[in-house]
Amino acid sequence: MGLGLNRKAFSLLDGALITSLLVISISGFIFMDKFLPDSDSVRVEVDGRLHGIYPLFEDRLLTVHGPIGDTVIEIKNRSVRVVSSACPNKLCVHQGFIKRGSIICLPNRVVITIGVSSVDAITG
Amino acid sequence: MQLQDKQKIAVLSAIAIAIHSIENLIPMPVPWLRLGLSNIITLIAFLLFGLRIAMLITLIRITVSSMLIGTFPGPAFILSLSGGFTGLAGLCFSSIIPFLGITGLSVMAALSNISGQLIVAYFLFIKRPEAVLVIAPFLILLSTTTGTVNGLISAGIIRRINNKDMI
Numbered sequence: 001m002g003l004g005l006n007r008k009a010f011s012l013l014d015g016a017l018i019t020s021l022l023v024i025s026i027s028g029f030i031f032m033d034k035f036l037p038d039s040d041s042v043r044v045e046v047d048g049r050l051h052g053i054y055p056l057f058e059d060r061l062l063t064v065h066g067p068i069g070d071t072v073i074e075i076k077n078r079s080v081r082v083v084s085s086a087c088p089n090k091l092c093v094h095q096g097f098i099k100r101g102s103i104i105c106l107p108n109r110v111v112i113t114i115g116v117s118s119v120d121a122i123t124g
Numbered sequence: 125m126q127l128q129d130k131q132k133i134a135v136l137s138a139i140a141i142a143i144h145s146i147e148n149l150i151p152m153p154v155p156w157l158r159l160g161l162s163n164i165i166t167l168i169a170f171l172l173f174g175l176r177i178a179m180l181i182t183l184i185r186i187t188v189s190s191m192l193i194g195t196f197p198g199p200a201f202i203l204s205l206s207g208g209f210t211g212l213a214g215l216c217f218s219s220i221i222p223f224l225g226i227t228g229l230s231v232m233a234a235l236s237n238i239s240g241q242l243i244v245a246y247f248l249f250i251k252r253p254e255a256v257l258v259i260a261p262f263l264i265l266l267s268t269t270t271g272t273v274n275g276l277i278s279a280g281i282i283r284r285i286n287n288k289d290m291i
Contacts, residue, residue: 007171007226009279014228021231021268028261 042080044073045111056080056114066108073112080112132173133180140165140185145192160234160270162189166212167230167278172285175216182208199249203241210240226282230275234267 044051046064054060059076061083069086079097087107095103102113144162152158162185170178186208190201214236218229242263246256 007224007229009225009276009283010227011223011225013221013223014225014231014275017224017228017231018268018272021235021264025261025265025268028264032258032261 040078041115042075043111043113045113047109064110066105066110068108071105071108071110073110080114082110082112085110129173129177132169133177133184136165136169136177137181137184137188140181141189141192144185144189148189148193157266160237160274163211163230163233163237164274164278164281166208167215167226167233167274168281170212170215170219171226171229171278171282175212178215179209179212182212202248203245206244207237207241210243211237214239225275226279227272227275230278231268231271234271234274235264238263238267 040056042054042056044054044062044064046066051064052062054062054075056075056078061072061074063070063072066086071085071087071092072083074081074083076097079099080103081097082092082095082103082105085092085105085108087105089107092103092105092108092110098114100114102111104111140162143165147159147161150159165185166178166182169181183205186201186205187196190196190204195201195204211233215229215233218224218232221228224232242256242259246253250256
């Protein structure tokens with residue numbers, strides 16, 4: 001009982017605690033990109049199944065076989081694009097190079113994602 | 125349990141439920157963001173009457189107000205309850221530290237509250253370590269701020285109670 005009666009409202013240690021926490025969280029915001037090396041990968045899904053995960057920093061050209069034909073994907077200079085696709089509207093090709101986010105080709109059921117959309121997991 | 129204790133628990137729980145429910149009506153930029161103003165009551169109860177009463181008040185407050193809000197058996201209730209109890213555990217452990225003031229205790233409680241919620245959320249809902257890493261600095265900043273504000277308010281209330289010798 002009466003634990004709080006002999007405590008200060010705000011002690012020196014409180015100030016030190018709050019300051020260090022603020023420094024930790026703000027440096028966390030600043031260095032966030034460096035903590036997330038996992039987003040250096042490209043995930044390719046075809047027809048709902050994982051086709052493969054490729055590193056973003058290695059240039060390559062890969063061809064995947066979807067339900068209506070081939071989709072050619074190019075990884076170059078840490079970005080990804082669809083070079084050619086068998087789909088009718090070619091929306092995926094017109095999207096061009098992306099550095100983050102995803103390219104989705106609905107007709108050929110190809111989903112290309114850079115890294116992981118991690119914030120949505122919490123807000124959703 | 126003494127009759128006096130029961131009265132304290134009833135009155136403090138009622139105030140905490142009211143604060144918790146009204147706080148839910150305040151619009152927030154992100155839906156799951158809460159100020160945690162009802163933790164002021166938990167902190168005051170812990171400092172003045174000890175852990176047992178604070179624990180009962182927390183349990184009653186979270187159960188009844190989540191029934192009022194309508195989140196009772198859902199994930200929001202589970203997170204709220206786990207946060208409430210880890211916060212109280214953190215408060216109890218940090219009260220051993222001698223030079224920590226009321227504001228410091230409040231910040232420690234807020235941090236343990238949010239860590240408990242994050243751990244439970246991780247195992248029950250998210251299951252993605254990188255998501256926890258992304259959200260961590262934001263949560264630390266948030267709980268430090270709300271913890272400081274709540275601590276200062278609690279310290280003010282406790283000082284007034286001491287001056288008027290109401291207990």
